[in-house]
Structures are given as structure tokens and as C-alpha cells.
Amino acid sequence: MAAQALYAELARQLNAIGILRRGLLRALPVDCPSGPAATLSLLHRHGEMRMGRLCELLAIDMSVTSRHVAHAAERGWVERVPDPADRRSRILRLTPAGAVKLTELHDRTAEMFSHRLDGWSDGEVEQLIAMLTRLRDSFGADCRVPLLAHSVPAVSAAVPASVSPAPPELPHDHA
Amino acid sequence: MAAQALYAELARQLNAIGILRRGLLRALPVDCPSGPAATLSLLHRHGEMRMGRLCELLAIDMSVTSRHVAHAAERGWVERVPDPADRRSRILRLTPAGAVKLTELHDRTAEMFSHRLDGWSDGEVEQLIAMLTRLRDSFGADCRVPLLAHSVPAVSAAVPASVSPAPPELPHDHA
DNA sequence: TATTGTTATACTCTATAACTATA
DNA sequence: TATAGTTATAGAGTATAACAATA
Numbered sequence: 001m002a003a004q005a006l007y008a009e010l011a012r013q014l015n016a017i018g019i020l021r022r023g024l025l026r027a028l029p030v031d032c033p034s035g036p037a038a039t040l041s042l043l044h045r046h047g048e049m050r051m052g053r054l055c056e057l058l059a060i061d062m063s064v065t066s067r068h069v070a071h072a073a074e075r076g077w078v079e080r081v082p083d084p085a086d087r088r089s090r091i092l093r094l095t096p097a098g099a100v101k102l103t104e105l106h107d108r109t110a111e112m113f114s115h116r117l118d119g120w121s122d123g124e125v126e127q128l129i130a131m132l133t134r135l136r137d138s139f140g141a142d143c144r145v146p147l148l149a150h151s152v153p154a155v156s157a158a159v160p161a162s163v164s165p166a167p168p169e170l171p172h173d174h175a
Numbered sequence: 176m177a178a179q180a181l182y183a184e185l186a187r188q189l190n191a192i193g194i195l196r197r198g199l200l201r202a203l204p205v206d207c208p209s210g211p212a213a214t215l216s217l218l219h220r221h222g223e224m225r226m227g228r229l230c231e232l233l234a235i236d237m238s239v240t241s242r243h244v245a246h247a248a249e250r251g252w253v254e255r256v257p258d259p260a261d262r263r264s265r266i267l268r269l270t271p272a273g274a275v276k277l278t279e280l281h282d283r284t285a286e287m288f289s290h291r292l293d294g295w296s297d298g299e300v301e302q303l304i305a306m307l308t309r310l311r312d313s314f315g316a317d318c319r320v321p322l323l324a325h326s327v328p329a330v331s332a333a334v335p336a337s338v339s340p341a342p343p344e345l346p347h348d349h350a
Numbered sequence: 351t352a353t354t355g356t357t358a359t360a361c362t363c364t365a366t367a368a369c370t371a372t373a
Numbered sequence: 374t375a376t377a378g379t380t381a382t383a384g385a386g387t388a389t390a391a392c393a394a395t396a
Binding site: 200208209210235236238239242243261262263264 | 384385386387388389390393394395396
Binding site for chain 1: 178179181182183184185186187188189190191192193194195196197198213233234235281284285288289291292294295297299300301302303304306307308310311313314
């Protein structure tokens with residue numbers, strides 16, 4: 001409902017968040033890139049699950065998810081146990097070593113944010129979170145598919161290392 | 176200043192924005208991926224400039240910038256004219272064809288946002304923009320370098336990519 | 351010797367498609 | 374035949390390093 005100039009500015013700012021994201025990803029441990037990091041975070045937050053479920057949460061293809069999980073499994077951070085209910089599936093579970101790794105990632109994220117957002121009040125951070133949540137909801141669960149009748153535009157945004165796990169009490173996740 | 180759980184949630188939401196971004200990028204014209212799109216947008220917004228300046232605005236390495244520009248130049252969207260003041264440099268300039276291409280991208284973006292953000296008031300969009308702007312500023316121009324406590328603050332090259340004033344009438348920095 | 355820009359190489363993330371093994 | 378997951382291949386984006394031309 002806003003003017004084109006407003007949307008243009010929003011596109012610009014979302015793009016800037018993408019730049020910020022690249023900086024955040026650079027700070028990840030060399031043995032744990034963003035994909036595996038996101039895997040650990042989601043397994044911690046949602047508990048054990050199957051590949052399909054993880055795919056939905058990551059919003060990426062099964063093939064990609066498979067490799068991220070393999071990366072984590074090779075390092076002992078995740079174990080894949082056969083699903084007794086369907087032998088085609090494997091249940092993914094965070095291992096103690098994975099929990100340790102995740103804690104490392106989490107601590108880094110918290111430290112980084114606490115420094116960078118030093119001037120922000122809790123309420124302001126909460127407000128930002130609320131707006132980002134709403135923004136994503138406005139785009140819906142189908143954000144991966146075309147958004148217009150004919151096709152779409154550009155813009156770009158961000159993906160923080162997806163680091164940071166989170167105490168299971170927090171709602172909302174989609175990602 | 177906030178609790179770890181709050182930072183964790185912020186990281187999660189920023190990550191979700193990244194997922195949204197992937198969907199948007201998928202919809203770009205096949206002949207104009209995000210890198211070249213960002214190049215056109217910045218040349219339009221800031222006017223002709225040299226490679227080094229564009230690097231700062233994009234906040235990416237010169238080598239990467241060089242290829243994005245080459246992509247655009249091959250399609251006639253950007254011209255690289257010798258810099259009379261320093262023959263090592265080339266001045267980058269948006270061509271009429273590039274302006275046309277940019278308009279296409281711009282129109283698509285505005286249309287997409289107007290659909291997706293149908294329920295948002297102008298004030299709400301403005302508020303989101305303001306928070307994203309502040310977020311980026313909180314990370315500073317040195318968002319590309321280490322972000323942890325022990326890391327050193329960047330010294331030079333204030334990356335204006337973060338400042339983003341808004342002179343020209345058609346802002347918009349896709350990508 | 352330092353700087354501007356290009357090119358070569360490599361790595362991460364992603365997607366599509368082919369393949370295995372179950373249902 | 375359909376589904377869960379893996380693997381092979383390819384493409385975009387980025388970074389580092391070596392190189393070219395000019396300062």
C-alpha cells in the first residue's frame with residue numbers, strides 16, 4: 001500500500017542486511033559453516049526429527065539438507081538412527097558433542113550481538129524481532145516459489161549464520 | 176543488553192529473512208542475477224563511479240565486483256570508459272539500456288511488495304525500514320570483518336553501503 | 351614500490367536429476 | 374507406483390592470490 005519509493009527503500013535495507021549476514025557468516029568456525037550450524041540449531045530447538053521435517057524448517061531442498069546433515073554427522077554432532085516406523089527414514093538427533101558445538105556457536109552469537117546492539121533496549125530488540133516475524137509471515141510459507149503472476153524482482157536479504165539455537169520456549173521458527 | 180534468548184531469536188529471524196531472500200532472487204530475470212542487478216541499481220542511485228567505489232557500496236571484493244560489472248557490460252547495461260585522471264581506472268556508467276533494465280527490475284519489486292505487504296500501513300513499513308537501518312548502523316561499516324570482542328574495529332574505508340542516503344528520485348538497490 | 355583492476359582457482363550454498371531402498 | 378533419502382552434476386556468489394598496467 002505504500003509508495004514505490006518506500007518499497008525501494010525497503011528493498012535497499014533488506015539488501016543491506018544481506019551484507020551484514022555475510023559478515024556474520026565469516027565469523028563461523030571453519031569446521032562448521034552455516035548449513036551445518038543451522039542443522040544443529042534446529043535439532044536443538046525442535047528435538048529429533050526426520051530429514052523431511054528438517055527440510056521444511058530450513059526451507060531448502062532435501063539434497064542440500066542431506067549434505068549439511070552429513071557434514072554434521074561426520075563430525076559426530078548429529079546421529080542418524082533408523083526409524084523403526086519407516087525404514088526408509090532416519091531419525092536425526094543432536095549428540096552431546098553436537099550440543100557442545102552448538103553452545104560454542106551460541107556463545108559467539110550472543111557475544112557479538114551484545115556488543116553490536118549495546119545501545120538497544122530489550123524492548124527495541126523485541127520490536128525488531130516482531131517486525132521481522134511479521135514480514136516473513138506476509139510473504140507466507142511459499143516464499144520459495146514465484147511471488148507474482150509473471151515472475152518477480154530482486155532484492156535480497158540476509159541469513160545470519162543461522163547460528164544461535166534457542167531455548168525451546170520461544171515460538172516461531174519457520175527457519 | 177538483552178538476554179541470550181532474545182539474541183537467539185533475533186538470529187533466527189534474520190536467518191528467516193535469508194530464506195525469503197532466496198525466493199526473491201529466484202525470480203530475477205535469468206539474464207540479470209543479483210550481482211549485476213545491484214550494480215545497475217547503485218550506478219543509477221549514485222551516478223558514475225570507479226570500481227573501487229562500487230566495491231565499497233556492494234561491500235564485496237574487487238574481484239567479484241569486476242565480474243558483476245563485466246556481466247552487465249557484456250549486455251550493454253554498463254559502459255566502462257577510461258578515467259582520464261588515472262589510466263589504471265575505468266569509469267562505470269549506466270547506459271540507456273541499463274536504465275531500461277533497471278526500470279524493469281524496479282517495477283517488479285514494487286509490484287511484489289505491494290502484493291505481499293498489502294496489510295501494512297506506510298507507517299509500519301517506514302518503521303521496519305528505520306529499524307533495519309539502525310540495525311545495520313549498529314554493526315557499522317566494518318560489518319565485513321570479525322565481529323567479536325577480541326576483533327579489532329575497522330580503521331579505514333567507511334563503507335557507505337550502510338549509510339544509504341537517498342538523493343536520486345529512483346532509489347532502489349536490488350540485490 | 352604501491353595501487354587499480356582482471357583473471358585463475360577454490361569453497362559454500364543451492365537446485366535438478368538420477369539412483370537406492372523401502373512403502 | 375510413490376516416497377525417503379543419497380549422490381552426481383551444475384550454477385551463482387564470494388574470497389584469496391597471482392598478474393597486468395599504471396602511478
